[in-house]
Amino acid sequence: MKKKRTLTEPFKIKMVEPLTITTEEFRAKRLREVGYNPFQLHSADVFIDLLTDSGTGAMSDRQWAGMMMADESYAGARSWLKLEEVVKELTGMPHILPTHQGRAAERILYGLLGGKGKLFISNTHFDTTRANIEFTGAEAIDLLPEEAHDLERDLPFKGNLDISKARQAIVARGAANVAAVIMTITNNSSGGQPVSIANLRAARALCDEFKLLLVIDGCRVAENSYFIKHREPGFENKTYEEIARETLRLGDAFIMSAKKDGLVNIGGLLAMKDDELNRKCTNLLIISEGFTTYGGLSGRDLEAMSIGLKEVFDPDYLHYRIKSTEYLGSHLKAKGIPVVWPIGGHAVYVDAGKLYSKIPTDQYPGQVLVCDLYTLGGIRCVEVGSVMFGAYDANKKLIPAKHELIRLAIPRRVYTQSHIDYVVDVFDDILDRRDQTKGLRISYEPPFLRHFTAQFEPV
Ligand SMILES: *Cc1c(COP(=O)(O)O)cnc(C)c1O
Numbered sequence: 001m002k003k004k005r006t007l008t009e010p011f012k013i014k015m016v017e018p019l020t021i022t023t024e025e026f027r028a029k030r031l032r033e034v035g036y037n038p039f040q041l042h043s044a045d046v047f048i049d050l051l052t053d054s055g056t057g058a059m060s061d062r063q064w065a066g067m068m069m070a071d072e073s074y075a076g077a078r079s080w081l082k083l084e085e086v087v088k089e090l091t092g093m094p095h096i097l098p099t100h101q102g103r104a105a106e107r108i109l110y111g112l113l114g115g116k117g118k119l120f121i122s123n124t125h126f127d128t129t130r131a132n133i134e135f136t137g138a139e140a141i142d143l144l145p146e147e148a149h150d151l152e153r154d155l156p157f158k159g160n161l162d163i164s165k166a167r168q169a170i171v172a173r174g175a176a177n178v179a180a181v182i183m184t185i186t187n188n189s190s191g192g193q194p195v196s197i198a199n200l201r202a203a204r205a206l207c208d209e210f211k212l213l214l215v216i217d218g219c220r221v222a223e224n225s226y227f228i229k230h231r232e233p234g235f236e237n238k239t240y241e242e243i244a245r246e247t248l249r250l251g252d253a254f255i256m257s258a259k260k261d262g263l264v265n266i267g268g269l270l271a272m273k274d275d276e277l278n279r280k281c282t283n284l285l286i287i288s289e290g291f292t293t294y295g296g297l298s299g300r301d302l303e304a305m306s307i308g309l310k311e312v313f314d315p316d317y318l319h320y321r322i323k324s325t326e327y328l329g330s331h332l333k334a335k336g337i338p339v340v341w342p343i344g345g346h347a348v349y350v351d352a353g354k355l356y357s358k359i360p361t362d363q364y365p366g367q368v369l370v371c372d373l374y375t376l377g378g379i380r381c382v383e384v385g386s387v388m389f390g391a392y393d394a395n396k397k398l399i400p401a402k403h404e405l406i407r408l409a410i411p412r413r414v415y416t417q418s419h420i421d422y423v424v425d426v427f428d429d430i431l432d433r434r435d436q437t438k439g440l441r442i443s444y445e446p447p448f449l450r451h452f453t454a455q456f457e458p459v
Pocket of ligand 1 (some may be wrong): 054067102129184217258259
């Protein structure tokens with residue numbers, strides 16, 4: 001048998017961007033200055049930035065070359081026709097609209113489908129999805145299977161929709177009040193966990209039974225296809241692109257933030273089958289985003305996206321992508337760091353509530369861990385716990401989130417294995433000092449989305 005070989009990046013470096021190396025004293029001072037909220041840091045103060053995988057990826061030489069050759073015509077540009085062809089092939093849908101990012105596609109589609117009294121059902125609505133739905137006065141409910149709430153239980157498709165709960169919700173509300181079923185693949189807000197084709201087919205059958213629209217939020221459709229090929233029986237011999245095509249053909253509409261699996265820094269897509277819905281979406285697109293053949297993007301953005309949407313299905317790339325995320329997660333787990341298991345496609349989630357069990361929930365153990373990772377290692381990430389999802393009761397007492405997590409999101413093709421090894425090493429310091437670290441209290445918070453701008457002070 002061949003000896004196990006180290007995981008290597010399937011690319012080499014042609015252009016470099018220097019990183020700033022700072023001292024622990026400097027970082028402690030910067031953290032005090034920004035009120036212990038790393039969202040407020042300048043990127044130059046950060047060594048390894050794991051805040052998000054959205055729009056932070058590196059483009060290939062082919063994408064950059066494509067940008068130089070792109071067509072900047074207002075209408076009917078060559079770059080658009082090329083992108084349209086790629087997305088038609090991928091989705092099997094006849095109507096393709098470009099948008100400047102995912103949430104613009106959401107605003108257009110959910111703005112038309114939503115409104116007071118309407119219900120949206122999803123495996124989990126991503127936060128911009130929920131915000132765009134609730135902004136119309138409609139309601140958005142997340143229906144994960146019960147077992148997916150167990151953070152450490154090893155199941156292949158923890159991102160699935162609970163079909164029987166969805167059926168109950170449809171029957172209880174009346175199908176006429178249900179605006180759509182939205183399948184988010186992979187399930188971003190639920191640990192980047194995948195959704196199976198079997199579950200998507202069941203969602204399709206449910207929508208057929210009640211004559212409902214099935215929307216696929218497929219911004220990580222390539223990553224999801226990787227998990228299907230390797231975990232779902234019957235897909236072993238299909239290519240990732242074939243699996244993605246099969247997946248998206250189950251939907252009536254498709255929304256994508258191309259800042260993820262489009263392998264670009266900006267861009268989005270909206271696709272659908274229905275002619276009448278397309279006419280309405282097109283009108284809104286022209287009013288707010290731009291003409292139908294550029295939708296708020298430049299020709300070079302469209303060109304880069306058309307190339308990215310092919311590159312992302314390269315088996316060597318996808319193997320590296322999923323395995324390198326898993327590499328970080330399994331090395332942390334081996335050290336005794338509690339991580340959400342199995343590791344998802346784009347990020348590793350650490351259970352800060354468990355790691356910092358001496359810090360009470362109302363002193364935000366997740367935010368403390370985020371701050372410690374910055375101070376000790378210059379690593380930036382985000383809290384996904386009571387700072388992000390907490391609420392207050394009538395006595396201003398914190399109603400905590402379900403879990404106190406932090407998310408280490410991995411930008412695509414940006415960091416090498418030695419960067420990731422460095423992140424793993426910083427966790428040794430975290431473990432060494434975990435009994436000395438202190439909680440935080442909120443000194444300022446805005447009324448909405450407080451994690452972006454809240455200020456903290458040590459308890
Ligand atoms: C990022 C994301 C969006 C929103 O896309 P933007 O390009 O950030 O506007 C929507 N849905 C999911 C699942 C996402 O991850």
